[in-house]
Amino acid sequence: MEREGELYAPALTRAAQWLHDLLDGTPVGRVLDVGSGPGVVAGLLADAFPAAEVVAVDRSSALLERAVARSGGRVTTRQADLPDGFGLLGTADLVWSSKAVHHLGDQQAALTALAGTLRPGGLLAVAEGGLPLRFLPRDIGLGRPGLQARLDAAHEDVFAAMRAGLPGATDGVEDWPAMLAAAGLVPAGSRTFLVEWPAPLPAAAREHLHAQLDRRRGQVAGGLDAEDLATLDALLDRDAPAGILNRPDAFYLTATTVHTARKAADAG
Template identity: 70%
Template structure:
Protein backbone atom coordinates (compact mmCIF):
# COMPACT_ATOMS: atom_id res chain seq x y z
CA UNK A 1 0.00 0.00 0.00
CA UNK A 2 1.36 3.37 -0.74
CA UNK A 3 0.42 6.83 0.33
CA UNK A 4 2.40 9.89 1.16
CA UNK A 5 0.53 10.25 4.42
CA UNK A 6 2.12 8.94 7.57
CA UNK A 7 -0.07 8.89 10.61
CA UNK A 8 1.11 8.14 14.09
CA UNK A 9 -1.74 6.03 15.37
CA UNK A 10 -0.95 2.61 15.60
CA UNK A 11 0.22 -0.07 14.15
CA UNK A 12 1.46 -3.16 12.80
CA UNK A 13 4.17 -1.95 10.60
CA UNK A 14 4.98 1.03 8.59
CA UNK A 15 2.67 1.47 5.78
CA UNK A 16 4.74 3.12 3.19
CA UNK A 17 4.21 6.28 1.33
CA UNK A 18 3.97 7.28 -2.24
CA UNK A 19 6.75 9.26 -3.79
CA UNK A 20 4.32 11.69 -5.38
CA UNK A 21 5.67 13.01 -8.66
CA UNK A 22 9.18 11.60 -8.20
CA UNK A 23 9.91 8.96 -10.87
CA UNK A 24 10.34 5.51 -9.33
CA UNK A 25 13.88 5.27 -10.70
CA UNK A 26 14.84 8.45 -8.81
CA UNK A 27 13.06 7.67 -5.55
CA UNK A 28 15.27 6.76 -2.59
CA UNK A 29 13.78 3.36 -1.84
CA UNK A 30 16.72 2.45 0.40
CA UNK A 31 16.02 5.41 2.69
CA UNK A 32 12.32 4.58 2.79
CA UNK A 33 12.99 0.90 3.45
CA UNK A 34 15.43 1.70 6.25
CA UNK A 35 12.87 4.00 7.88
CA UNK A 36 10.09 1.41 7.62
CA UNK A 37 12.39 -1.29 8.96
CA UNK A 38 13.21 0.78 12.02
CA UNK A 39 9.53 1.57 12.55
CA UNK A 40 8.72 -2.14 12.48
CA UNK A 41 11.71 -3.01 14.68
CA UNK A 42 10.40 -0.61 17.34
CA UNK A 43 7.14 -2.58 17.37
CA UNK A 44 8.70 -6.04 17.07
CA UNK A 45 7.95 -7.06 20.66
CA UNK A 46 4.30 -6.04 20.36
CA UNK A 47 3.93 -7.76 16.98
CA UNK A 48 5.46 -10.99 18.28
CA UNK A 49 3.09 -10.93 21.25
CA UNK A 50 0.17 -10.34 18.88
CA UNK A 51 1.28 -13.18 16.59
CA UNK A 52 1.41 -15.59 19.55
CA UNK A 53 -2.11 -14.51 20.48
CA UNK A 54 -3.21 -15.24 16.89
CA UNK A 55 -1.61 -18.68 17.10
CA UNK A 56 -3.69 -19.36 20.21
CA UNK A 57 -6.85 -18.11 18.49
CA UNK A 58 -6.20 -20.44 15.59
CA UNK A 59 -6.23 -23.32 18.05
CA UNK A 60 -5.42 -26.77 16.73
CA UNK A 61 -5.92 -25.85 13.09
CA UNK A 62 -2.69 -26.01 11.10
CA UNK A 63 -1.50 -22.67 9.73
CA UNK A 64 -0.02 -23.59 6.38
CA UNK A 65 0.01 -20.22 4.62
CA UNK A 66 0.23 -16.68 6.01
CA UNK A 67 -0.13 -13.45 4.02
CA UNK A 68 1.22 -10.09 5.24
CA UNK A 69 -0.75 -7.65 3.07
CA UNK A 70 0.94 -4.26 2.71
CA UNK A 71 4.20 -5.75 3.98
CA UNK A 72 6.71 -3.08 3.02
CA UNK A 73 10.25 -4.45 3.51
CA UNK A 74 9.04 -7.57 5.32
CA UNK A 75 10.04 -7.06 8.95
CA UNK A 76 6.61 -8.08 10.24
CA UNK A 77 6.40 -10.98 7.79
CA UNK A 78 9.68 -12.24 9.26
CA UNK A 79 8.26 -12.04 12.78
CA UNK A 80 5.17 -13.96 11.64
CA UNK A 81 7.46 -16.61 10.14
CA UNK A 82 9.18 -16.95 13.54
CA UNK A 83 5.84 -17.62 15.26
CA UNK A 84 4.51 -19.88 12.46
CA UNK A 85 7.67 -21.79 11.44
CA UNK A 86 5.78 -24.52 9.57
CA UNK A 87 3.86 -22.06 7.39
CA UNK A 88 4.65 -20.50 4.04
CA UNK A 89 4.75 -16.78 4.85
CA UNK A 90 4.25 -14.40 1.92
CA UNK A 91 4.97 -10.66 1.95
CA UNK A 92 2.48 -8.83 -0.31
CA UNK A 93 3.14 -5.29 -1.49
CA UNK A 94 2.86 -3.15 -4.61
CA UNK A 95 6.51 -2.02 -4.45
CA UNK A 96 8.95 -4.36 -6.16
CA UNK A 97 11.85 -2.50 -4.51
CA UNK A 98 10.49 -3.11 -1.00
CA UNK A 99 9.72 -6.75 -1.79
CA UNK A 100 13.31 -7.20 -2.98
CA UNK A 101 14.38 -5.87 0.40
CA UNK A 102 12.01 -8.33 2.11
CA UNK A 103 13.44 -11.23 0.12
CA UNK A 104 17.03 -10.21 0.87
CA UNK A 105 16.62 -9.50 4.57
CA UNK A 106 14.83 -12.84 5.10
CA UNK A 107 17.51 -14.84 3.29
CA UNK A 108 14.83 -16.21 0.99
CA UNK A 109 12.75 -17.53 3.90
CA UNK A 110 9.78 -15.36 2.88
CA UNK A 111 7.75 -15.67 -0.26
CA UNK A 112 6.92 -12.39 -1.98
CA UNK A 113 3.95 -11.44 -4.12
CA UNK A 114 3.71 -8.11 -5.93
CA UNK A 115 0.11 -6.95 -6.22
CA UNK A 116 -1.54 -3.61 -6.89
CA UNK A 117 -4.24 -3.46 -4.26
CA UNK A 118 -7.20 -3.34 -4.27
CA UNK A 119 -7.30 -4.25 -7.97
CA UNK A 120 -5.35 -7.50 -7.58
CA UNK A 121 -6.68 -9.07 -4.39
CA UNK A 122 -7.49 -12.09 -6.56
CA UNK A 123 -3.75 -12.68 -7.11
CA UNK A 124 -3.05 -13.47 -3.47
CA UNK A 125 -4.15 -17.10 -3.26
CA UNK A 126 -5.71 -18.79 -0.24
CA UNK A 127 -4.38 -18.42 3.30
CA UNK A 128 -5.05 -19.63 6.83
CA UNK A 129 -3.99 -16.29 8.34
CA UNK A 130 -4.03 -12.83 6.77
CA UNK A 131 -2.28 -9.98 8.59
CA UNK A 132 -2.72 -6.38 7.46
CA UNK A 133 -1.04 -3.63 9.46
CA UNK A 134 -1.94 0.01 8.76
CA UNK A 135 -2.68 -0.76 5.15
CA UNK A 136 -6.48 -0.88 4.81
CA UNK A 137 -6.82 2.84 5.57
CA UNK A 138 -4.85 3.59 2.38
CA UNK A 139 -7.64 2.05 0.28
CA UNK A 140 -10.65 4.23 -0.56
CA UNK A 141 -13.29 1.60 0.19
CA UNK A 142 -12.14 -0.01 3.43
CA UNK A 143 -15.20 -2.27 3.67
CA UNK A 144 -14.63 -3.63 0.16
CA UNK A 145 -10.97 -4.26 1.03
CA UNK A 146 -11.91 -6.27 4.13
CA UNK A 147 -14.47 -8.25 2.14
CA UNK A 148 -11.81 -9.06 -0.47
CA UNK A 149 -9.35 -10.19 2.20
CA UNK A 150 -12.05 -12.31 3.82
CA UNK A 151 -12.47 -13.98 0.44
CA UNK A 152 -8.91 -15.35 0.42
CA UNK A 153 -9.28 -17.07 3.82
CA UNK A 154 -9.61 -20.83 3.98
CA UNK A 155 -12.44 -22.17 6.20
CA UNK A 156 -11.52 -21.53 9.82
CA UNK A 157 -8.92 -18.95 8.77
CA UNK A 158 -8.25 -15.70 10.62
CA UNK A 159 -8.05 -12.13 9.37
CA UNK A 160 -6.03 -9.84 11.67
CA UNK A 161 -6.20 -6.10 11.02
CA UNK A 162 -3.89 -3.74 12.94
CA UNK A 163 -5.40 -0.27 12.61
CA UNK A 164 -5.22 2.86 14.75
CA UNK A 165 -4.34 2.09 18.37
CA UNK A 166 -2.82 5.11 20.14
CA UNK A 167 -0.71 7.90 18.71
CA UNK A 168 2.97 7.68 19.56
CA UNK A 169 4.22 9.87 22.40
CA UNK A 170 7.89 10.72 22.63
CA UNK A 171 8.12 13.89 24.73
CA UNK A 172 6.73 15.07 28.10
CA UNK A 173 3.69 17.36 28.04
CA UNK A 174 5.97 20.24 29.02
CA UNK A 175 9.49 19.72 27.63
CA UNK A 176 10.72 23.29 27.90
CA UNK A 177 10.05 24.46 24.34
CA UNK A 178 7.01 26.56 23.49
CA UNK A 179 3.59 26.04 25.04
CA UNK A 180 2.93 22.72 26.85
CA UNK A 181 0.80 20.19 24.98
CA UNK A 182 2.71 20.45 21.68
CA UNK A 183 2.20 16.80 20.69
CA UNK A 184 -1.57 16.98 21.23
CA UNK A 185 -1.77 19.98 18.88
CA UNK A 186 0.44 18.18 16.36
CA UNK A 187 -1.94 15.22 16.56
CA UNK A 188 -4.94 17.46 15.89
CA UNK A 189 -3.34 18.89 12.73
CA UNK A 190 -2.34 15.39 11.76
CA UNK A 191 -5.89 14.02 12.12
CA UNK A 192 -7.16 16.74 9.76
CA UNK A 193 -4.45 15.75 7.28
CA UNK A 194 -5.39 12.08 7.63
CA UNK A 195 -9.04 12.88 6.85
CA UNK A 196 -7.96 14.87 3.79
CA UNK A 197 -5.77 11.98 2.63
CA UNK A 198 -8.69 9.55 2.96
CA UNK A 199 -11.04 11.91 1.07
CA UNK A 200 -8.65 12.08 -1.89
CA UNK A 201 -8.23 8.31 -2.34
CA UNK A 202 -9.75 6.60 -5.39
CA UNK A 203 -13.24 5.25 -4.55
CA UNK A 204 -13.10 7.06 -1.19
CA UNK A 205 -16.02 5.88 0.94
CA UNK A 206 -16.89 7.32 4.34
CA UNK A 207 -17.02 4.59 6.93
CA UNK A 208 -17.62 4.53 10.68
CA UNK A 209 -14.42 2.78 11.71
CA UNK A 210 -15.94 0.11 13.93
CA UNK A 211 -13.53 -2.58 12.80
CA UNK A 212 -15.28 -5.60 14.40
CA UNK A 213 -18.57 -4.52 12.77
CA UNK A 214 -16.79 -4.05 9.44
CA UNK A 215 -15.23 -7.51 9.72
CA UNK A 216 -18.68 -8.95 10.44
CA UNK A 217 -20.07 -7.22 7.34
CA UNK A 218 -17.22 -8.85 5.40
CA UNK A 219 -18.82 -12.22 6.23
CA UNK A 220 -16.55 -13.13 9.14
CA UNK A 221 -17.17 -13.83 12.83
CA UNK A 222 -15.27 -11.41 15.09
CA UNK A 223 -12.91 -13.34 17.34
CA UNK A 224 -11.49 -10.65 19.61
CA UNK A 225 -9.61 -7.36 19.73
CA UNK A 226 -6.46 -6.77 21.76
CA UNK A 227 -4.05 -3.88 22.19
CA UNK A 228 -0.30 -4.34 22.57
CA UNK A 229 2.04 -1.81 24.15
CA UNK A 230 5.13 -0.43 22.42
CA UNK A 231 7.35 1.00 25.15
CA UNK A 232 10.90 2.32 24.78
CA UNK A 233 11.73 4.48 27.81
CA UNK A 234 14.22 7.33 27.97
CA UNK A 235 17.07 7.60 27.29
CA UNK A 236 16.61 6.37 23.74
CA UNK A 237 19.25 4.65 21.64
CA UNK A 238 20.66 6.72 18.77
CA UNK A 239 18.87 4.78 15.99
CA UNK A 240 15.49 5.43 17.63
CA UNK A 241 16.30 9.12 17.93
CA UNK A 242 17.19 9.15 14.23
CA UNK A 243 13.88 7.45 13.45
CA UNK A 244 12.02 10.16 15.40
CA UNK A 245 14.01 12.87 13.62
CA UNK A 246 12.88 11.42 10.28
CA UNK A 247 9.28 11.23 11.52
CA UNK A 248 9.33 14.84 12.69
CA UNK A 249 10.91 15.94 9.40
CA UNK A 250 8.02 14.31 7.53
CA UNK A 251 5.47 15.92 9.83
CA UNK A 252 7.14 19.29 9.26
CA UNK A 253 6.89 18.78 5.49
CA UNK A 254 3.21 17.81 5.73
CA UNK A 255 1.91 20.07 8.49
CA UNK A 256 4.13 23.14 8.92
CA UNK A 257 1.70 25.47 7.13
CA UNK A 258 -1.17 24.25 9.35
CA UNK A 259 0.62 24.88 12.66
CA UNK A 260 0.62 28.03 14.76
CA UNK A 261 3.92 29.95 14.36
CA UNK A 262 4.92 29.05 17.93
CA UNK A 263 4.42 25.33 17.29
CA UNK A 264 6.21 25.54 13.96
CA UNK A 265 9.16 27.08 15.82
CA UNK A 266 9.05 24.27 18.41
CA UNK A 267 9.06 21.64 15.66
CA UNK A 268 12.05 23.30 13.97
CA UNK A 269 13.91 23.44 17.31
CA UNK A 270 13.32 19.70 17.75
CA UNK A 271 14.79 19.11 14.28
CA UNK A 272 17.99 21.09 15.00
CA UNK A 273 20.65 18.39 14.73
CA UNK A 274 23.35 19.91 16.93
CA UNK A 275 21.23 21.69 19.54
CA UNK A 276 20.73 20.14 22.99
CA UNK A 277 16.98 20.87 22.56
CA UNK A 278 16.84 18.71 19.40
CA UNK A 279 15.25 15.25 19.41
CA UNK A 280 18.64 13.72 18.54
CA UNK A 281 20.14 14.95 21.82
CA UNK A 282 17.35 15.28 24.42
CA UNK A 283 17.70 13.03 27.50
CA UNK A 284 13.90 13.08 28.03
CA UNK A 285 12.88 11.60 24.65
CA UNK A 286 11.07 8.24 24.80
CA UNK A 287 8.82 6.21 22.48
CA UNK A 288 5.41 5.00 23.69
CA UNK A 289 2.58 3.77 21.51
CA UNK A 290 -0.09 1.07 21.32
CA UNK A 291 -1.05 -1.26 18.50
CA UNK A 292 -4.65 -2.52 18.33
CA UNK A 293 -5.36 -5.75 16.45
CA UNK A 294 -8.89 -6.71 15.39
CA UNK A 295 -9.51 -10.35 14.42
CA UNK A 296 -12.28 -12.33 12.77
CA UNK A 297 -12.71 -15.91 11.59
CA UNK A 298 -14.13 -17.50 8.47
CA UNK A 299 -16.80 -20.08 9.23
Protein backbone atom coordinates in the same frame (compact mmCIF):
# COMPACT_ATOMS: atom_id res chain seq x y z
CA MET B 1 10.03 1.74 7.53
CA GLU B 2 12.47 -0.87 8.77
CA ARG B 3 13.53 1.26 11.73
CA GLU B 4 9.88 1.68 12.73
CA GLY B 5 9.31 -2.04 12.29
CA GLU B 6 12.25 -2.79 14.58
CA LEU B 7 10.85 -0.47 17.24
CA TYR B 8 7.49 -2.23 16.99
CA ALA B 9 9.01 -5.73 16.81
CA PRO B 10 8.65 -6.69 20.52
CA ALA B 11 4.96 -5.73 20.46
CA LEU B 12 4.36 -7.39 17.10
CA THR B 13 6.08 -10.55 18.31
CA ARG B 14 3.47 -10.70 21.07
CA ALA B 15 0.75 -10.09 18.48
CA ALA B 16 2.04 -12.95 16.31
CA GLN B 17 2.02 -15.28 19.31
CA TRP B 18 -1.56 -14.24 20.08
CA LEU B 19 -2.57 -15.12 16.52
CA HIS B 20 -0.80 -18.46 16.90
CA ASP B 21 -2.83 -19.13 20.05
CA LEU B 22 -6.09 -18.15 18.33
CA LEU B 23 -5.33 -20.62 15.55
CA ASP B 24 -4.33 -23.42 17.91
CA GLY B 25 -5.75 -26.63 16.44
CA THR B 26 -6.18 -25.13 12.97
CA PRO B 27 -3.60 -26.28 10.39
CA VAL B 28 -1.83 -23.20 9.00
CA GLY B 29 -0.23 -23.90 5.65
CA ARG B 30 -0.15 -20.41 4.11
CA VAL B 31 0.09 -16.93 5.63
CA LEU B 32 -0.30 -13.60 3.80
CA ASP B 33 1.16 -10.30 5.03
CA VAL B 34 -0.77 -7.80 2.90
CA GLY B 35 0.96 -4.44 2.65
CA SER B 36 4.14 -5.98 4.03
CA GLY B 37 6.61 -3.19 3.32
CA PRO B 38 10.15 -4.48 4.03
CA GLY B 39 8.81 -7.62 5.70
CA VAL B 40 9.41 -7.06 9.41
CA VAL B 41 6.08 -8.63 10.37
CA ALA B 42 6.36 -11.30 7.67
CA GLY B 43 9.53 -12.49 9.37
CA LEU B 44 7.82 -12.56 12.75
CA LEU B 45 4.94 -14.56 11.27
CA ALA B 46 7.46 -17.00 9.80
CA ASP B 47 8.85 -17.43 13.32
CA ALA B 48 5.37 -18.00 14.77
CA PHE B 49 4.27 -20.38 11.99
CA PRO B 50 7.47 -22.18 10.92
CA ALA B 51 5.61 -24.88 8.96
CA ALA B 52 3.66 -22.39 6.84
CA GLU B 53 4.47 -20.63 3.59
CA VAL B 54 4.60 -16.94 4.52
CA VAL B 55 3.99 -14.56 1.63
CA ALA B 56 4.84 -10.85 1.77
CA VAL B 57 2.48 -8.84 -0.45
CA ASP B 58 3.31 -5.30 -1.53
CA ARG B 59 3.26 -3.17 -4.66
CA SER B 60 6.95 -2.23 -4.30
CA SER B 61 9.42 -4.73 -5.73
CA ALA B 62 12.26 -3.08 -3.78
CA LEU B 63 10.46 -3.58 -0.47
CA LEU B 64 9.69 -7.18 -1.36
CA GLU B 65 13.38 -7.77 -2.06
CA ARG B 66 14.13 -6.46 1.45
CA ALA B 67 11.50 -8.82 2.89
CA VAL B 68 13.26 -11.81 1.33
CA ALA B 69 16.69 -10.61 2.47
CA ARG B 70 15.54 -9.89 6.03
CA SER B 71 13.97 -13.33 6.38
CA GLY B 72 16.91 -15.24 4.98
CA GLY B 73 14.67 -16.61 2.27
CA ARG B 74 12.00 -17.93 4.64
CA VAL B 75 9.46 -15.48 3.15
CA THR B 76 8.19 -15.61 -0.43
CA THR B 77 6.66 -12.60 -2.18
CA ARG B 78 3.72 -11.58 -4.32
CA GLN B 79 3.72 -8.17 -6.00
CA ALA B 80 0.23 -6.68 -6.11
CA ASP B 81 -1.18 -3.16 -6.29
CA LEU B 82 -4.39 -3.05 -4.28
CA PRO B 83 -7.33 -2.93 -4.64
CA ASP B 84 -6.96 -4.16 -8.24
CA GLY B 85 -4.59 -6.92 -7.18
CA PHE B 86 -6.78 -8.64 -4.59
CA GLY B 87 -7.50 -11.42 -7.05
CA LEU B 88 -3.77 -12.25 -7.29
CA LEU B 89 -3.31 -13.19 -3.63
CA GLY B 90 -4.56 -16.77 -3.61
CA THR B 91 -5.96 -18.32 -0.45
CA ALA B 92 -4.52 -18.50 3.05
CA ASP B 93 -5.21 -19.73 6.57
CA LEU B 94 -4.03 -16.45 8.11
CA VAL B 95 -4.12 -12.99 6.56
CA TRP B 96 -2.38 -10.10 8.31
CA SER B 97 -2.64 -6.47 7.21
CA SER B 98 -1.19 -3.55 9.16
CA LYS B 99 -2.09 0.06 8.39
CA ALA B 100 -2.77 -0.80 4.76
CA VAL B 101 -6.59 -0.88 4.61
CA HIS B 102 -6.87 2.81 5.50
CA HIS B 103 -4.95 3.64 2.31
CA LEU B 104 -7.75 2.12 0.21
CA GLY B 105 -10.80 4.24 -0.61
CA ASP B 106 -13.46 1.67 0.26
CA GLN B 107 -12.28 0.08 3.48
CA GLN B 108 -15.28 -2.21 3.77
CA ALA B 109 -14.75 -3.54 0.25
CA ALA B 110 -11.08 -4.12 1.10
CA LEU B 111 -11.96 -6.15 4.20
CA THR B 112 -14.49 -8.14 2.21
CA ALA B 113 -11.82 -8.90 -0.41
CA LEU B 114 -9.35 -9.99 2.28
CA ALA B 115 -12.03 -12.16 3.88
CA GLY B 116 -12.53 -13.78 0.49
CA THR B 117 -8.94 -15.06 0.52
CA LEU B 118 -9.46 -17.03 3.74
CA ARG B 119 -9.76 -20.79 3.74
CA PRO B 120 -12.47 -22.31 5.97
CA GLY B 121 -11.53 -21.73 9.61
CA GLY B 122 -8.97 -19.10 8.60
CA LEU B 123 -8.23 -15.90 10.50
CA LEU B 124 -8.03 -12.30 9.29
CA ALA B 125 -6.00 -9.91 11.50
CA VAL B 126 -6.11 -6.19 10.78
CA ALA B 127 -3.89 -3.75 12.68
CA GLU B 128 -5.65 -0.40 12.55
CA GLY B 129 -5.93 2.27 15.20
CA GLY B 130 -4.39 2.26 18.63
CA LEU B 131 -2.86 5.30 20.34
CA PRO B 132 -0.85 8.17 18.83
CA LEU B 133 2.85 8.43 19.47
CA ARG B 134 4.14 10.21 22.56
CA PHE B 135 7.83 11.07 22.76
CA LEU B 136 8.39 14.02 25.14
CA PRO B 137 6.89 15.45 28.35
CA ARG B 138 3.93 17.84 28.05
CA ASP B 139 6.15 20.84 28.84
CA ILE B 140 9.48 20.53 27.02
CA GLY B 141 10.85 23.99 27.85
CA LEU B 142 10.29 25.19 24.29
CA GLY B 143 7.20 27.04 23.08
CA ARG B 144 3.76 26.36 24.52
CA PRO B 145 3.19 23.12 26.45
CA GLY B 146 1.02 20.53 24.70
CA LEU B 147 2.74 20.50 21.32
CA GLN B 148 2.03 16.82 20.71
CA ALA B 149 -1.72 17.24 21.17
CA ARG B 150 -1.72 20.01 18.57
CA LEU B 151 0.35 17.84 16.22
CA ASP B 152 -2.25 15.09 16.62
CA ALA B 153 -5.11 17.46 15.79
CA ALA B 154 -3.33 18.82 12.70
CA HIS B 155 -2.49 15.30 11.56
CA GLU B 156 -6.14 14.21 11.88
CA ASP B 157 -7.04 16.92 9.34
CA VAL B 158 -4.28 15.74 7.00
CA PHE B 159 -5.38 12.13 7.38
CA ALA B 160 -9.01 13.02 6.65
CA ALA B 161 -7.95 14.90 3.51
CA MET B 162 -5.84 11.92 2.42
CA ARG B 163 -8.78 9.56 2.87
CA ALA B 164 -11.14 11.90 0.99
CA GLY B 165 -8.75 12.04 -1.96
CA LEU B 166 -8.42 8.28 -2.43
CA PRO B 167 -10.03 6.65 -5.49
CA GLY B 168 -13.46 5.33 -4.53
CA ALA B 169 -13.31 7.01 -1.12
CA THR B 170 -16.28 5.88 0.98
CA ASP B 171 -17.27 7.28 4.36
CA GLY B 172 -18.18 4.89 7.15
CA VAL B 173 -17.91 4.33 10.87
CA GLU B 174 -14.52 2.73 11.54
CA ASP B 175 -15.89 0.08 13.87
CA TRP B 176 -13.43 -2.60 12.80
CA PRO B 177 -15.10 -5.61 14.47
CA ALA B 178 -18.43 -4.60 12.92
CA MET B 179 -16.75 -4.13 9.54
CA LEU B 180 -15.18 -7.58 9.80
CA ALA B 181 -18.60 -9.02 10.60
CA ALA B 182 -20.05 -7.19 7.58
CA ALA B 183 -17.35 -8.91 5.50
CA GLY B 184 -18.93 -12.24 6.44
CA LEU B 185 -16.55 -13.19 9.24
CA VAL B 186 -17.02 -13.97 12.93
CA PRO B 187 -15.10 -11.48 15.14
CA ALA B 188 -12.51 -13.29 17.26
CA GLY B 189 -11.37 -10.43 19.49
CA SER B 190 -9.26 -7.28 19.50
CA ARG B 191 -6.10 -6.63 21.48
CA THR B 192 -3.87 -3.61 21.86
CA PHE B 193 -0.11 -4.02 22.05
CA LEU B 194 2.10 -1.42 23.73
CA VAL B 195 5.24 -0.17 22.02
CA GLU B 196 7.45 1.28 24.75
CA TRP B 197 11.04 2.49 24.62
CA PRO B 198 11.81 4.55 27.73
CA ALA B 199 14.30 7.38 27.97
CA PRO B 200 17.13 7.57 27.25
CA LEU B 201 16.47 6.35 23.71
CA PRO B 202 19.11 4.41 21.77
CA ALA B 203 20.59 6.17 18.74
CA ALA B 204 18.57 4.25 16.13
CA ALA B 205 15.30 5.12 17.87
CA ARG B 206 16.31 8.78 18.05
CA GLU B 207 17.11 8.83 14.34
CA HIS B 208 13.73 7.32 13.54
CA LEU B 209 11.96 9.80 15.80
CA HIS B 210 13.82 12.66 14.11
CA ALA B 211 12.75 11.35 10.69
CA GLN B 212 9.14 11.03 11.85
CA LEU B 213 9.10 14.59 13.18
CA ASP B 214 10.66 15.92 10.00
CA ARG B 215 8.03 14.16 7.89
CA ARG B 216 5.21 15.28 10.20
CA ARG B 217 6.38 18.89 9.99
CA GLY B 218 6.06 18.75 6.22
CA GLN B 219 2.60 17.22 6.47
CA VAL B 220 1.02 19.56 9.03
CA ALA B 221 2.88 22.85 8.53
CA GLY B 222 -0.30 24.55 7.33
CA GLY B 223 -2.18 23.55 10.47
CA LEU B 224 0.27 24.92 13.06
CA ASP B 225 1.06 28.45 14.16
CA ALA B 226 4.47 30.09 13.88
CA GLU B 227 5.40 29.31 17.48
CA ASP B 228 4.75 25.59 17.11
CA LEU B 229 6.66 25.49 13.82
CA ALA B 230 9.60 27.19 15.51
CA THR B 231 9.45 24.60 18.32
CA LEU B 232 9.49 21.79 15.78
CA ASP B 233 12.47 23.35 14.02
CA ALA B 234 14.31 23.52 17.35
CA LEU B 235 13.57 19.86 18.01
CA LEU B 236 14.83 18.98 14.54
CA ASP B 237 18.13 20.84 15.00
CA ARG B 238 20.63 17.99 14.93
CA ASP B 239 23.26 19.88 16.94
CA ALA B 240 21.14 21.68 19.54
CA PRO B 241 21.09 20.28 23.11
CA ALA B 242 17.29 20.73 23.08
CA GLY B 243 16.96 18.84 19.79
CA ILE B 244 15.29 15.43 19.74
CA LEU B 245 18.60 13.73 18.92
CA ASN B 246 20.20 15.00 22.12
CA ARG B 247 17.46 15.36 24.74
CA PRO B 248 17.76 12.99 27.71
CA ASP B 249 13.96 13.02 28.20
CA ALA B 250 13.01 11.69 24.75
CA PHE B 251 11.10 8.39 24.78
CA TYR B 252 8.94 6.40 22.33
CA LEU B 253 5.48 5.31 23.45
CA THR B 254 2.56 4.23 21.28
CA ALA B 255 0.14 1.34 20.86
CA THR B 256 -1.29 -0.63 17.96
CA THR B 257 -4.63 -2.44 18.01
CA VAL B 258 -5.16 -5.72 16.17
CA HIS B 259 -8.71 -6.76 15.24
CA THR B 260 -9.36 -10.40 14.32
CA ALA B 261 -12.17 -12.42 12.76
CA ARG B 262 -12.56 -15.96 11.45
CA LYS B 263 -14.17 -17.60 8.49
CA ALA B 264 -16.59 -20.34 9.45
CA ALA B 265 -14.94 -23.76 9.40
CA ASP B 266 -17.73 -25.16 7.23
CA ALA B 267 -17.72 -22.25 4.78
CA GLY B 268 -17.38 -23.13 1.14
